[in-house]
Amino acid sequence: MSLVFLIFLPILAALLIPLLFKKLSRIHTGWFVLIVPVILFIYYASYLPQTMEGGTFTSEFQWIPSLDIAFIAYLDGLSLLFSLLITGIGSLVVLYSTFYLDKNREQLHNFYVYLLIFMTAMLGVVQSDHMITLYLFWELTSISSFLLIGYWYTRDRSRFGALKSMMITVFGGLMMLGGFVLLSIMGNTYSIRELIAQAPDLVQHEFFIWALVLILLGAFTKSAQFPFYIWLPDAMEAPTPVSAYLHSATMVKAGLYLVARFTPIFAASGLWVWLVTGVGLFTMIWASVFALKQKDLKGILAFSTVSQLGLIMSLLGASAMGFHVEDAANTVFKYAAFAAIFHLVNHAVFKGSLFMVAGIVDHETGTRDIRKLGGLMSLMPISFTIAMIGSLSMAGIPLFGGFLSKETFLTAMLAITEFEPFSMDVWGFLFPVIAWVGSVFTFIYSLYFVLHTFTGKHKPEELPKQAHEAPIGMLIPPAILAMLVIAIFFIPNVVGDWIVKPAVLAIQPFLYTSPEQVDVHVSAWHGFNTELFMTLGIFAVGGLLFWLLRKWQPVYDKLPETYSLNSLYDFMMYLSDSGAKRFSALYMTGFIRSYLAYMFGFFILIMLTTLYLVDAFVFDTTNLAPVGTYEIFIAIALVAATITTIAAKSRLTAIVALGAVGYSVALFFVIFRAPDLALTQLVIETISVALFLLAFYHLPINSKKEERISFKVGNAAIALGVGVTMTLVALSAHSQKLLPSISEYYKETVYSEAGGGNIVNVILVDYRGFDTLFEIAVLGIAGIGIITMIKLRLSKKEGHHENK
Amino acid sequence: MMTFYWVALLIISFAFVGLLYRLIKGPSIADRIVALDALGVALVSIIALLSLILETKFFLAIILLLSILAFIGTVAFAKFIERGVIFDRKPNR
Numbered sequence: 102m103s104l105v106f107l108i109f110l111p112i113l114a115a116l117l118i119p120l121l122f123k124k125l126s127r128i129h130t131g132w133f134v135l136i137v138p139v140i141l142f143i144y145y146a147s148y149l150p151q152t153m154e155g156g157t158f159t160s161e162f163q164w165i166p167s168l169d170i171a172f173i174a175y176l177d178g179l180s181l182l183f184s185l186l187i188t189g190i191g192s193l194v195v196l197y198s199t200f201y202l203d204k205n206r207e208q209l210h211n212f213y214v215y216l217l218i219f220m221t222a223m224l225g226v227v228q229s230d231h232m233i234t235l236y237l238f239w240e241l242t243s244i245s246s247f248l249l250i251g252y253w254y255t256r257d258r259s260r261f262g263a264l265k266s267m268m269i270t271v272f273g274g275l276m277m278l279g280g281f282v283l284l285s286i287m288g289n290t291y292s293i294r295e296l297i298a299q300a301p302d303l304v305q306h307e308f309f310i311w312a313l314v315l316i317l318l319g320a321f322t323k324s325a326q327f328p329f330y331i332w333l334p335d336a337m338e339a340p341t342p343v344s345a346y347l348h349s350a351t352m353v354k355a356g357l358y359l360v361a362r363f364t365p366i367f368a369a370s371g372l373w374v375w376l377v378t379g380v381g382l383f384t385m386i387w388a389s390v391f392a393l394k395q396k397d398l399k400g401i402l403a404f405s406t407v408s409q410l411g412l413i414m415s416l417l418g419a420s421a422m423g424f425h426v427e428d429a430a431n432t433v434f435k436y437a438a439f440a441a442i443f444h445l446v447n448h449a450v451f452k453g454s455l456f457m458v459a460g461i462v463d464h465e466t467g468t469r470d471i472r473k474l475g476g477l478m479s480l481m482p483i484s485f486t487i488a489m490i491g492s493l494s495m496a497g498i499p500l501f502g503g504f505l506s507k508e509t510f511l512t513a514m515l516a517i518t519e520f521e522p523f524s525m526d527v528w529g530f531l532f533p534v535i536a537w538v539g540s541v542f543t544f545i546y547s548l549y550f551v552l553h554t555f556t557g558k559h560k561p562e563e564l565p566k567q568a569h570e571a572p573i574g575m576l577i578p579p580a581i582l583a584m585l586v587i588a589i590f591f592i593p594n595v596v597g598d599w600i601v602k603p604a605v606l607a608i609q610p611f612l613y614t615s616p617e618q619v620d621v622h623v624s625a626w627h628g629f630n631t632e633l634f635m636t637l638g639i640f641a642v643g644g645l646l647f648w649l650l651r652k653w654q655p656v657y658d659k660l661p662e663t664y665s666l667n668s669l670y671d672f673m674m675y676l677s678d679s680g681a682k683r684f685s686a687l688y689m690t691g692f693i694r695s696y697l698a699y700m701f702g703f704f705i706l707i708m709l710t711t712l713y714l715v716d717a718f719v720f721d722t723t724n725l726a727p728v729g730t731y732e733i734f735i736a737i738a739l740v741a742a743t744i745t746t747i748a749a750k751s752r753l754t755a756i757v758a759l760g761a762v763g764y765s766v767a768l769f770f771v772i773f774r775a776p777d778l779a780l781t782q783l784v785i786e787t788i789s790v791a792l793f794l795l796a797f798y799h800l801p802i803n804s805k806k807e808e809r810i811s812f813k814v815g816n817a818a819i820a821l822g823v824g825v826t827m828t829l830v831a832l833s834a835h836s837q838k839l840l841p842s843i844s845e846y847y848k849e850t851v852y853s854e855a856g857g858g859n860i861v862n863v864i865l866v867d868y869r870g871f872d873t874l875f876e877i878a879v880l881g882i883a884g885i886g887i888i889t890m891i892k893l894r895l896s897k898k899e900g901h902h903e904n905k
Numbered sequence: 906m907m908t909f910y911w912v913a914l915l916i917i918s919f920a921f922v923g924l925l926y927r928l929i930k931g932p933s934i935a936d937r938i939v940a941l942d943a944l945g946v947a948l949v950s951i952i953a954l955l956s957l958i959l960e961t962k963f964f965l966a967i968i969l970l971l972s973i974l975a976f977i978g979t980v981a982f983a984k985f986i987e988r989g990v991i992f993d994r995k996p997n998r
Contacts, residue, residue, distance in 0.1 A: 772959070776964055776967060
């Protein structure tokens with residue numbers, strides 16, 4: 102079976118879901134859905150032995166060959182790791198959701214369709230080698246995540262959370278597209294593999310920094326890094342299986358995947374190292390500090406997810422430093438990429454189980470408010486055990502997988518202090534310090550999560566439901582994950598060899614050529630080294646602070662809400678909404694006079710600027726005809742009539758003066774020897790003056806008031822400007838004729854070719870008869886329009902106004 | 906001969922200006938309409954003289970047209986003063 106088509110398996114299965122839901126409503130739809138990720142998981146797992154040896158697989162499916170766009174599935178260690186996470190945790194989440202969502206009350210067909218779309222999208226993101234299709238799947242994850250967060254669309258908070266995550270992730274996605282386009286221009290290919298191959302040349306390119314920043318924006322928004330993490334806590338309104346799947350194990354890791362995938366291209370840049378490491382560490386400490394502020398179980402987990410993602414991000418940044426270090430494979434720098442991937446696996450496992458436990462607690466007690474919960478240990482022993490394992494792993498306590506990744510994290514951060522390029526020797530000492538403080542807070546919130554939920558006093562009167570243990574089916578998926586957490590501690594090197602090292606190879610191809618060369622051996626006991634003492638310090642300080650939590654936790658409530666990033670986001674949304682409204686209200690006055698003023702104003706501006714820029718103010722007087730006396734007289738009459746039209750006190754005078762203008766023009770036609778024009782002009786002018794008089798006669802009495810047009814400086818300026826501009830254009834055009842007129846041809850052939858004497862008429866009906874045809878059409882339309890306007894008085898039927 | 910045409914043109918132009926004065930000033934509507942009618946005739950003369958000066962016979966159609974327009978206009982105005990409308994509606998509509 103071809104790899105590339107497997108990506109689309111879930112979305113094809115999604116087509117069947119509504120049918121199954123409608124026709125087989127006795128069986129929970131989730132059972133049918135479960136088949137898809139399980140099959141995929143088994144299939145992808147069968148690739149493990151080959152990727153372990155550094156093997157890669159590609160499979161191609163042409164989409165738009167003429168534009169060089171194709172779906173290319175590329176499976177190496179990194180892609181396979183993510184594919185296994187997506188399908189593996191996907192299977193567990195689907196299993197969990199069959200017990201979590203009620204088949205009678207919930208719209209399961211919607212839920213599973215969205216979930217399967219999401220699965221396809223994620224598989225596409227992690228397997229695409231083509232940047233455009235990667236972007237396509239990336240946006241599909243944003244959209245399906247939007248649908249899943251807003252699953253309970255009747256709730257305001259769900260819709261708000263869905264919109265917020267959509268706005269932020271789509272913003273990042275579009276930025277990323279920009280970065281991809283720049284990269285494809287730089288490398289003249291869309292393939293990531295080919296770009297990695299030509300990475301050394303790309304660094305020199307002027308777009309390099311732009312592409313770097315734009316792609317990082319995409320990665321940071323998706324992976325909820327500072328300051329874009331704000332959508333993740335609000336996305337907790339989604340059903341818990343969604344939170345467990347999307348917002349801990351898969352989607353938020355898409356950004357990490359992107360950073361890991363592009364590290365070989367961008368590692369050469371110091372900016373990349375600084376941004377990824379710095380933002381990651383800052384996110385880690387920020388979110389771990391604010392996790393303790395949360396009162397909602399899922400809120401705590403959301404912030405802890407953000408914090409852990411920051412941790413992994415900083416490790417990825419540190420792994421990019423390996424590019425700048427001589428012989429990095431033999432120094433402590435080799436730990437960074439390994440630690441990043443190792444912790445990524447760990448995090449997906451324990452965070453998935455913790456979310457599921459939070460869902461169980463919510464499901465069985467009816468609340469997620471940590472202040473109302475407590476003392477559930479004896480009521481829900483299995484959930485407690487699972488939560489304890491997950492939390493202790495998150496805190497980094499021995500016997501659980503998290504301990505090992507925390508140790509390697511500290512090792513990598515300590516290694517940075519020895520790093521010399523980019524003046525890291527000056528600021529480098531900050532990195533382990535921040536990492537340590539972040540870990541202390543991680544320790545505290547892990548205990549806060551589990552102990553404040555399960556120990557302490559049971560408060561049955563505050564709980565909406567009578568608390569009891571969850572059904573067994575709901576406990577199986579988190580129990581499997583908890584077992585994995587413990588298993589990872591005892592067999593870290595199996596996980597390392599099978600999964601982590603091939604992925605490290607994909608991140609650091611500049612260091613290694615095969616997975617065996619990744620010389621990292623994880624062991625639970627390193628001997629007495631700095632990392633161990635730091636870990637002991639974390640336990641000591643964290644334990645002390647947790648002991649005193651009740652004393653200092655109220656400090657968080659004193660922090661003003663107005664200065665948070667959420668209110669900044671709300672303010673920006675409000676500002677863009679009301680600002681755009683106010684801006685359009687500013688210029689969209691609804692008065693034609695305003696719009697005419699804009700049009701004429703811009704006309705003047707554009708014409709005069711163009712004339713100035715092309716230096717066209719050239720007036721040539723050589724080609725001018727002599728001015729006759731009679732022409733001067735008519736011109737004076739014309740100007741006088743025009744001034745009368747403008748300055749007339751009554752409308753009647755203006756109409757008559759306008760008639761005078763028309764007749765003067767007819768006279769001009771006479772003296773410029775255009776008899777046909779003069780004839781037509783006279784008749785038309787007479788008719789239009791008659792029509793003006795008709796319109797005047799039917800004016801309402803009170804608007805026939807004799808009143809001059811009021812003088813407005815702005816209008817006068819615009820009128821003057823338009824006149825001057827047109828005069829300048831006409832003069833300029835007249836002085837700079839490039840080609841001779843075509844009229845000589847007409848003059849010579851009017852009789853010989855067309856058999857006519859009147860050159861104007863022959864042009865009208867013979868040489869250029871098409872214009873005449875459509876002017877006849879115009880007249881016809883005008884006539885029909887007038888008839889319909891007079892005859893069809895629909896408003897008359899509605900009674901009253903306007904028409905007599 | 907050309908001088909003669911020019912002088913005639915000048916005289917008619919003066920008449921034109923005098924008629925214009927009456928058109929603007931004329932106390933009653935009837936004064937104005939008569940002035941307008943005479944203006945039309947003056948215009949006819951001007952165009953006739955111009956066609957002599959320009960030595961062309963193509964403007965004779967304009968002269969005819971102007972005469973017709975001036976007549977129709979005057980009649981229409983006269984009817985408007987007399988009846989208040991220009992086109993009578995058929996009584997049965």
